Amino acid sequence: MTSIFVEPEVALGDLRTARIHLAETVTRVERTLATLPAPGARTPEQREQASAGHDEARTLRVRFLESYAEQVYDELTGGRSHHLRLAELVEAAAYAFAGLVPTPAQLAEEWSRPQADKEGREIDQGIFLRAILRSAPAGRHLMDAMLRPTPRALQLLDEFRRTGVLETEAVRMERRDGVARLTMSRSECLNAEDEQQVDDMETAVDLALLDPEVRVGLVRGGVMTHPRYQGRRVFSAGINLKRISAGEITLTGFLLRRELGYLHKLVRGLHDDRPGRWRPPVEKPWVAAVDTFAIGGGAQLLLVFDHVLAASDAHLSLPAAQEGIVPGAANFRLGRVAGARLARQVILGGRRILATDPEAGLLVDEVVAPQELDDAVERAVARISGDAVVANRRMLNVAEEPLDEFRAYMAEFALEQALRIHAGDVIDKVGRFAGRTG
Structure with missing residues (x-):
């Protein structure tokens, strides 16, 4: 295909001219793609x-957004008067700016295919979201949108406040003695994460933060039915590789939503802009208890908790580099809590940390015998529920994880992870899990 890309001063000019040129160029490219077989058969x-x-x-999209990202975002959000979540934002962009991101129809076709047979259209979403997050005004506004309670949580709030119980496919949460006891309950797959689990986890976190009777949140893995770990509690096996292979892990529904949604809410709480509301966001302390193992996303999750306990027979690992992907925000957080050398050993070299290793003390606050973990958890949630804990954790997080530094990291992650999830080595690796039943 012969390129007719022209230099930005010729191609772009004003926004109206630039969006017409973008639409025309992408239309021509799409006509050529339509003449080709599906990606896997080429x-x-x-x-x-x-x-x-x-x-x-993509070169033209990058140049377009370098010039117009803030104007694009303001048009999509009514001058930042509307708070659109990730999926809503990219859908609005598809309708308003032809060729900038995939259309809903293109995405529907893409998501109907296994990973190996996709066009890679989420890379275009990654280009778009990287540009939005790179912009301080637009990026902060988007992150703020992602810190708001989800509609699902708001619908369930009255029922949760009345009963103190949430039952979903992937999560069970019970409020007892002021503690929101969140149990990850995907017992058949060792709490391997998929889009359902991300949705259920964000719903549970929202409810725990919204309920004034909850003082502390506790996250623990449930008892497994998986043959290898039947009857044992497991924290998490990380991302569900079978779901990746099937093409069911998306950029806006999992890879970015997870980081900017419930994980970020664990750090910074919920944004509340009701009229007359002048106080800081609604935050609460969080405790995690690790049984058996915390692999991949499970280990990433521990980096945002205020207190982490582990059974002495547990282990932690971040095998994302071996799987070919980026382990969420672990590259941003792990070095800060454990040091640069250990972070590289764990992320780049795949080092497994046993709960009894000396280095585990950098990642875990308490290690106890498995039979003593229940009692240790109760002591921990009681200890961390003091009146001044929230204010102090907020100030620690301000110092340890400045918002704009996190925003800059997530901007690059948006594109880097989109590229990795469609890379040939990742497709080959996750393809080995396609036929597994457990």
Whole structure:
């Protein structure tokens, strides 16, 4: 495919001219892609042709957003008067700016295919979201939108306040003695994370933060039915590799929503902009208890807790580099809590940390015998529920994780992870899990 890309001063100009040029260029590229077989059936020459087309369109998208990201965001959000979550924002962009991001129809077709047979259209979403997050005004506004309670949580709030119980497919939460006891309950897959689990976890975190009777949150894995760990509690096996292979892990529904949604809410709480509300966000302390193991996303999760306990026979690991992906915000947080050398050993080298290793003390606050973990958990939640804990944890998080530094990291993560999830080595690795039943 012959490129007709022209230099930005010719191609862009004002926003109206630039969006017309973008739409025309992408339309031409899409016509060529439509003549090719599905990605998995393409010959090397056809793959090269498709790659050249995508490169041309993506180069223009990057240049367009370098010039107009804030204007685009303001148009989509009514001058930042509307708070759109990730999925809502990219859908609005698809309708308002032809060719900037995939259309809902293109995404529906993409998500109907296994990972190995996708066009990689979420890379275009990654380009868009990186530009939005790089912009301080737009990026802060988007992050603020993601710190608001979800509609699902608001619908369930009255019932949870009345009963103190939440039952979902992936999570069970019970409020008892002022503690929101959140149990990850995907027993058949060792709490391996997918989009359902992310949705259920964010709902539970929202409810715990919204309920004034909750003082402390506790997260623990439930008892497993998986044959290898039947009858044992397990914290988390990380991202569900079978779901990746099936093409069911998306950028806005999992990879970014997880980081900017419930994990960020564990750190910074819920934004509340009701009229007359002048106090800081609604925050609460959180405790985690690790049984058996916390792998991948499970280990990432521990980095945002205020107090972490582990059974002495548990272990932690972040095998994302071996799987070919980026372990969420662990690259941002792990070095800060454990030091640069250990972070590289764990993330780049795949080092497993046993709860009894001396280095585990950098990641875990208490290690106790498995039979003593229940009692240790109760002591921990009682200890961390003091009146001044919230104010002090807020100030610690301000110092340890400045908002704009996190925003800058997530901007690069948006594109880097989109590229990795569609990379050939990742597709080959997760393809090995496609036929597994457990």
